[in-house]
Amino acid sequence: MLKRILGLGRAQARTVSIESTGLSFPVGPGETVLEAALRAGIAFPNKCRSGACGTCRCTLREGRVREKVDTSYVLGADDLQRGQILACQSLACTDLRLAVEGLQPQQRIPAPRATEGEIIAMRPLTADILEIRLRLQSPMPYLAGQxxxxxxxxxxxxxxxxxxxxxxxxxxxxxxxxxxRHVPGGRFTAWLHHQAVVGDCLSVQGPYGDFxxxxxxxxxxxxxxxxxxxxxxxMLEDAAERQVERDVLFCFGARTEADLYCLDDMKLLASRWRGRFRFLPVLSEEPAESDWQGRRGMVTAEMMSELKDPAGMDAYLCGPPPMVDDGIARLKAAGMAEAxxxxxxxxxxxxxxxxQAVP
Ligand SMILES: Cc1cc2nc3c(=O)[nH]c(=O)nc-3n(C[C@H](O)[C@H](O)[C@H](O)COP(=O)(O)OP(=O)(O)OC[C@H]3O[C@@H](n4cnc5c(N)ncnc54)[C@H](O)[C@@H]3O)c2cc1C
Known part of the structure; x- marks a missing residue:
């Protein structure tokens, strides 16, 4: 613990090596370990990059880091005792040796870059979801899902x-x-949904994430x-293009029928897909008297009734945190391995x- 606090590194580049992978990369002064790893094209696990999700946690085997925020909100006492750090919040004070679970050494990812984007189209998809299209000054490579x-x-x-x-x-x-999606009380989405116009400019940085x-x-x-x-x-669009041949069950949760969108895209995907492709919309707040003939209830509960062999599948979940957490808990309970x-x-x-710190 002491080395976390005392390590006030001099302004010089350090080297980070990741044990059992043969990977190493330089980290510059003021740069976090995660930023440096992504710049080197290494598929370091990461999601929010702001110290909230804990995805980039790894174990510090050798060396000293200085952390930008108090990470004890995400890392428990046991984790800290074992030398765990968050790569997105750690600045290297010395050369470092890390152990990183779940890193695929052979997977390369596009290095993040920064550019400007002009809004060239805006289209409401539902009452609270807007599609925006940007024209970037400098094109950005990414993996679908990032x-x-x-x-x-x-x-x-x-x-x-x-x-x-x-x-x-x-x-x-x-x-x-x-x-x-327009988030009630949210600053950026309020601006985008209510004030932004075609021609407005945004700063764009990425790609990030490991989804x-x-x-x-x-x-x-x-x-x-x-x-x-x-x-x-x-992700599915790129997989269809690559002619991936796997069965897919896509369960989509919305409140009412008016909140469903991309239905034509799903039909197109199903027609191009090699293997079985089933899209299952589930509505949680559709009025009982409506003529909706499809599934009703929570999407995570409904998906379970469709799964014959969860342990033999891979799962990809995305959206509101409570939905994702509930889905993960149900899948794990049904025998799906965390990995x-x-x-x-x-x-x-x-x-x-x-x-969270606000009382
Ligand atoms: C990996 C990832 C991918 C994402 N992808 C998408 C996507 O594709 N589409 C999408 O719609 N969203 C996505 N999000 C969410 C998105 O990044 C924004 O967080 C969301 O749009 C809200 O932005 P905002 O500026 O409107 O809200 P913010 O101003 O950031 O506020 C969000 C909410 O927090 C509340 N709040 C603000 N400050 C505080 C505070 N100090 N204490 C307590 N509450 C506070 C606000 O009232 C509001 O309810 C993604 C998030 C992550 C992490």
């Missing part, structure tokens, strides 16, 4: 939004699109709620450590 950080001058901080279309497996895209499709032959379960449709649509479950929780400012 996200970019968007920021608007005058609104402090950046927000994460998942790419909603495939990239053709990591190609640079000059006109990415995003699905943005991309892993190669396997097992049937896939996809589960999304609301704007969580975006990365799954992107087969991939997810992105759409965390926002109310989930940040600083927000």
């Amino acid at each position: 996200y970019a950080e968007l920021a608007r001058k005058g609104i402090p901080g950046a927000r994460q939004y998942s790419f909603a279309r495939g990239s053709g497996d990591g190609h640079a895209v000059s006109e990415p699109c995003f699905f943005v 991309w499709l892993r190669d396997a032959m097992r049937p896939m379960l996809c589960v999304a709620g609301g704007s969580g449709m975006a990365p799954l649509r992107a 087969r479950i991939r997810f992105d929780r759409f965390l926002d400012a109310s989930h940040q450590p600083s927000a």
Whole structure:
């Protein structure tokens, strides 16, 4: 613990090596370990990059780091005792040796970059989800499932939004699109939904995140709620293009029939898909008297009634944190191994450590 606090490193580049992988990379002064790993194209586990989700936790075997925030909100006393750190909050004071679980050394990812994007199209998909398309000054490569950080001058901080279309497996895209849900009380989404116009400019940085499709032959379960449709649509679009042959069950949760969207895209995907493709919309607040003939209830409960052999599948979940957490708990209880479950929780400012500290 002492080395975390005392390590005030001199301003010089350090080297980080990841044990059992043969990977090493330089980390510059003021740069976090995660930023440096991503710059080197290493598929270091990461999601929110702000110290809230704990995905980039790893074990410090050798060396000293200085942490930008108090990570004890995410890391428990046992984790800290075992030398765990959050790569997204750690600055290297010395050369470091890390142990990182779940890192695929052979997987390469596009290094993040920063550019500007002009809004060239805006289209409401539902009453509270807007599709925006940007034209980037410098095209951005990404893996379908990853996200970019968007920021608007005058609104402090950046927000994460998942790419909603495939990239053709990591190609640079000059006109990415995003699905943005209006969050009540949210600053960026209030501006985007109520004030933004075509021609407005945003800062765009990315790609980030580790929610991309892993190669396997097992049937896939996809589960999304609301704007969580975006990365799954992107992922499935690229997989269809690559002629991936796996059975897919895509369960999509919405409140009412009016909150369903991308239905034509799902039909198109189903027609192009090699293997079985089933899209199952589930409505949680559809009026009882409506003529909706489909499923009603919570998407995570309904998906379970469809699964014959959860332990033999891979799962990809994305959207509101309570939905994702409930889905993960149900799948684990049904025997699905943790390593087969991939997810992105759409965390926002109310989930940040600083927000939790407010009494
Ligand atoms: C990996 C990832 C991918 C994502 N992808 C998408 C996507 O594709 N589409 C999408 O719609 N969203 C996505 N999100 C969520 C998105 O990044 C934003 O968090 C969301 O749009 C809210 O932005 P906002 O500026 O409107 O809200 P914010 O201003 O950030 O506020 C969010 C909420 O927190 C509350 N709040 C603000 N400050 C505090 C505080 N100090 N204490 C307590 N509460 C507070 C606000 O009242 C509001 O309810 C993603 C998130 C992550 C982590």
